Amino acid sequence: xxxxxxxxxSNHSRQWRSYRYCYPVVSRRSRGLSLGVNLNPDTxxxxxxxxxxxxxxxxxxxxxxxxxxxxxxxxxxARAALAGELYSEPEFxxxxxxxxxxxxxxFSGDGEPTASPEFRRAxxxxxxxxxxxxxxxxxxxxxxxxxxxxxxxxxxxxxxxxGHRGEIWAKLDAGTQAYYxxxxxxxxxxxxxLENILFAARIRPLVIQSIFMxxxxxxxxxxxxxxxxxxxxxxxxxxxxxSLVQVYTIARRTAVDYVERLSADELESIAQRVRxxxxxxxxxx
Ligand code: SF4
Numbered sequence: 001x002x003x004x005x006x007x008x009x010s011n012h013s014r015q016w017r018s019y020r021y022c023y024p025v026v027s028r029r030s031r032g033l034s035l036g037v038n039l040n041p042d043t044x045x046x047x048x049x050x051x052x053x054x055x056x057x058x059x060x061x062x063x064x065x066x067x068x069x070x071x072x073x074x075x076x077x078a079r080a081a082l083a084g085e086l087y088s089e090p091e092f093x094x095x096x097x098x099x100x101x102x103x104x105x106x107f108s109g110d111g112e113p114t115a116s117p118e119f120r121r122a123x124x125x126x127x128x129x130x131x132x133x134x135x136x137x138x139x140x141x142x143x144x145x146x147x148x149x150x151x152x153x154x155x156x157x158x159x160x161x162x163g164h165r166g167e168i169w170a171k172l173d174a175g176t177q178a179y180y181x182x183x184x185x186x187x188x189x190x191x192x193x194l195e196n197i198l199f200a201a202r203i204r205p206l207v208i209q210s211i212f213m214x215x216x217x218x219x220x221x222x223x224x225x226x227x228x229x230x231x232x233x234x235x236x237x238x239x240x241x242x243s244l245v246q247v248y249t250i251a252r253r254t255a256v257d258y259v260e261r262l263s264a265d266e267l268e269s270i271a272q273r274v275r276x277x278x279x280x281x282x283x284x285x
Contacts, residue, residue, distance in 0.1 A: 020062050021109075022073035024086060026095055028284055029246060030103040033086075034141075035077055037126065038109025039065055039116035046112050046147040048185040049173075051213060051259055053252040054110045065118040071125045078102060078133050102135055104167075108143035114154045123157050127164045139165045143209070146170040147188045149196040155203075162204055169207045169246070170197050175227030182215065194231060201240035208232070208245045208279075212270055214260040220270075229273040236278050245274045248284035 016023035023036045042063040043056050080086040081102050087095055105126045107113035116122070126140050140161050148154045149170070158168060172193065174180035180190045200206055210228070212220050220228075236242060247270050249262040264285035271281035 019073045021070045022077050024077055026099055032099055032101045032103030033081055034103055035074060035105045037105060037107050039107055039113045039118060039122055040109050040111025044111045044115050046145045046187050050183055050256045051211060051250045052255045065116060067118060067121050067125060070122060074129050078129060102138050104139040104141045106141040106143055112145050113142055114144055114148040120157045123161055139167050141167045141169055143169045146193045146196045149200040167207060168200055169209050172208050173211050175224055175231045179224045198235055198238055198240050201242060205241040205243035207243055210245060210247050211249060212262055213250050214262060216258045219262060219266060225270060225273055229277045232274055232279055233277040242279045245279050245281040247271045247281055
């Protein structure tokens with residue numbers, strides 16, 4: 001018999017029925033239901049990660065964000081989860097009781113949420129729906145490539161979300177510029193990302209998300225992992241409050257065909273380096 005959690009965890013589709021922007025995901029990392037909000041139907045992003053699962057070849061059905069529709073979808077999805085109706089849908093039927101709770105509303109989609117001109121107003125929508133439905137335990141998570149965290153309008157929106165259980169999950173997949181370019185194919189240098197993480201993490205605790213994989217058969221070289229752990233150590237020494245580093249590997253379709261998953265032991269050994277740098281780390285093999 002298939003493992004219902006495994007089936008649920010592997011279902012990370014950002015298309016829910018006929019919805020345009022919102023989608024439900026059962027997440028191991030969230031240990032519950034995450035209501036995803038895609039602010040980037042145009043797939044705009046600062047990175048072009050080799051492990052990205054976003055389909056950038058098929059032209060998107062919509063490119064802009066209609067906030068009224070987004071709000072309607074988020075409210076309907078949250079209500080369906082609260083009423084239990086969501087769990088009679090085929091994808092969610094076998095989810096055990098302990099995962100049947102709304103853990104968060106997450107800005108995470110087909111690109112970089114802070115790049116959206118609607119980020120602020122969408123944050124207000126999330127806060128409104130959360131309050132209206134009494135979801136006061138639910139976090140509002142911004143999953144980000146960290147390139148724009150210092151931008152005044154973005155920083156202001158994140159500060160607004162801080163008052164409503166806001167959390168930032170910022171990507172850091174490398175310790176050297178060369179490896180960062182190999183993995184993230186970015187439009188900003190690594191130093192820029194680190195400066196932005198430091199800026200945001202001095203204001204409130206921040207979660208780092210780091211994905212590692214075998215690239216053309218090669219696991220991340222030890223020197224690269226040393227450089228990565230050193231980046232974490234330096235961020236902390238500079239005053240960054242890092243509440244957790246999530247160390248994980250690829251689980252879905254990827255943009256290129258030359259990447260493979262790391263084993264649970266390989267992830268654990270990376271997590272141990274992070275812990276030695278003074279930050280809690282969890283693995284998601
Ligand atoms: S940051 Fe996320 S959306 Fe952007 S390319 Fe990387 S994996 Fe894809």
